[in-house]
Amino acid sequence: MATIVSYTARPRRVTQALLLAFAVGVGVTAYALVGLGRFEELPPDLMQVGIGAAVVAVLLQIAVMWRAPYADPTILPIVVLLNMIGIAVIASIDSAKALYTSTATHVADRQMIWTVLGAVLCIAVLVLLRDHRWLRRYTWIFASLGAVLLLMPLVPGLGDERNGSRIWISIAGNSFQPAELAKIAFAIFFAGYLVSRRDTLALAGPKVLGIHLPRWSDFGPILVAWGFAMAVLVFQTDLGTSLMFFGLFVVMLYVATDRLSWLVIGAVMFLPPAVFAATQMSHVRRRLTCWLDPLSRENxxxxxxxxxGLFGLANGGITGAGLGDGRPNVVPHAESDFIYTSLAEELGLVGAFAVLLLYLLLVQRSLRAAVGISDGFGTLLAGGLGFVIxxxxxVVVGGITRVIPLTGLTLPFLAAGGSSLVCNWIIAGILVRLSDAARRPAARHIAGTSPTTPAEVMA
Incomplete structure (x- = not known):
């Protein structure tokens, strides 16, 4: 006879409210410092930005108190803080272009609009998605949706090629990157698919070099995922997106089966296509050359x-040039691909590391939700979304600092771009929902044979 004990968890909504207020305060202060640093006066729209950020924070707080009272109190404040810092840095880039090149850009204004839309969709996820397990019912629908979104840029007249990659679609003059939405659909599909086939995929097969490989009959799923990744690489010439989708599947496969061999197989399978891209695709080969020796006379x-970008990083030093005092306009695509360089130039090594710590904490809270949740589907979904971030x-920071070659991915919540920002806000909403499920009080069996851990429930 099992003994049932109820554990009481604290909602900690006051903690979240204080952290949200801190995030808004830091973000608005950073925006004000940009105007003071560049023009020695406060930005004329500072009041509107402050009120808008406060309203968004209040609505997020109300939505969480209403629909996810036991959610992790740090996820949304981190997201808001990263988003606000991104807007401040983008505003600095806009002002630098206006001052030094007489080019009027309004990327920061557009980023604010996308922020509001992303926050609204995050709230919609919290309100409409009462139970994350509902997503598992539509596993194959999400698979079909992800495949369609991923292949949309290949449609003639719809796809738009930029910088050698065909990953955009253009509708009525507006561009959108469907792969950003596809990564959410595929994460849901992978979680639903793998949790239902975990036992089969975990069975050991032949032993090679001391590693138990999976059975040959279980290679079908990874071959299909590999095929999709190769289609993105060959037809859209986008190594970054290809790596993201294949890496997402392999990591979730490892989490589901706890077999290191899947990671080894994934790395081995992706190596030949990467070599092919580096030798046969001109823009990938150029990025490889710039990774190896960018400062030589011929390169x-x-x-x-x-x-x-390297000069911008060097100009930042330890403490940075100051918000509004740098020259981020010198770097091409400073507001998107190279926003980390712009941030490091104005906030220095200290600010750059602080932002990395925020990302680290966000990923850690995602994995914490994955460990604490009581069903295998939620564990895989939280782990997969945390891995994507x-x-x-x-990939982005490593490419800018020359740890790895540059790719076409964007820095979550910081980089300019509507499709990336909106989809990452949706991910934030799902993570809040998952963390609420992980921390919500529930009766647990502490005696008997009932499962009590996520691993036991998944099994």
Whole structure:
């Protein structure tokens, strides 16, 4: 006879409210410092920005108190803080272009609009998605949706090629990157698919070099995922997106089965296509050259963007030039691909590391939700979404600092871009829902044979 004990968890909504207020205060202060640093006066729209940020924070707080009272109190404040810092840095880039090149850009204004839309969709996720397990019912629908979104840029007249990659679609003059939405659909599909086939995929097969490989009959799913990744690589010539989707599947497969061999197989399978891209695709080969030797005489002009980014990082030093005092307009695509360079130039090594710590904490809270949740589907989904954020940060920051070659991914919540920002806000809403399920008080069996851990429930 099992003994049932109820554990009491604190909602900690006051903690979240204080953290949201802190995030808004830091973000608005950063926005004000941009105006003071660049023009020695407060931005004329500072009041509107402050009120707008406060309203968004209040609505997020109300939505969580209403629909997810036991959610992790740090997820949304981190997201709001990253988003506000991104807007401040983008505003600095806009002002630098206006001052030094007489080019009027309004990227920061558009980013604010996308922020409001993203926050609204985050609230919609919290209100409409009462139970994350509802998503599992539509596993194959999400698979079909993800495939359609991923292949949409290949449709003639709809796809738009930029910088050698065909990952955009254009509708009525507005561009959108469907892969950003596809990553959410595929994360849900992978979680639903793998949790239902976990036992089969975990069975050991032949042993090679001391590693138990999966059975040959279980290679079908990874071959299909590999095929989709290769289609993105070959037809859209986008190594970054290809790596993100295949890496997402392999990592979730490892979490589901706890077999290291899947990670080894994934790395081995992705290596030949990466070599092919580096040798046969001109823009990938150029990025590889700029990774290896950007400052040489023969490569200096070709690798101008990378070199400008390196000079910007060096100009930041330890404490930075100050918000509004840098020259981020010198770096091409400073508001999107190279926003981390702009941030590091004005906030220095201290600010750059602080932002990385915020990302680290966000990923850690995602994994904490994955460990604490009571069903295998939720565990895989939280782990997969946390990995997507971590991979994007590593790839973008690693490319800018020349740890790895540059790719086409964006820095979550910081970089300019409506599709990326809105979809990452949706991910934030799902993570809040999952963390609420993980922390919500429930009766647990502490005696008997009933499952009590996520691993036991998944099994």
């Amino acid at each position: 200096f002009d070709t690798c101008g963007q990378v070199n400008a 971590a991979l994007q940060v590593f």
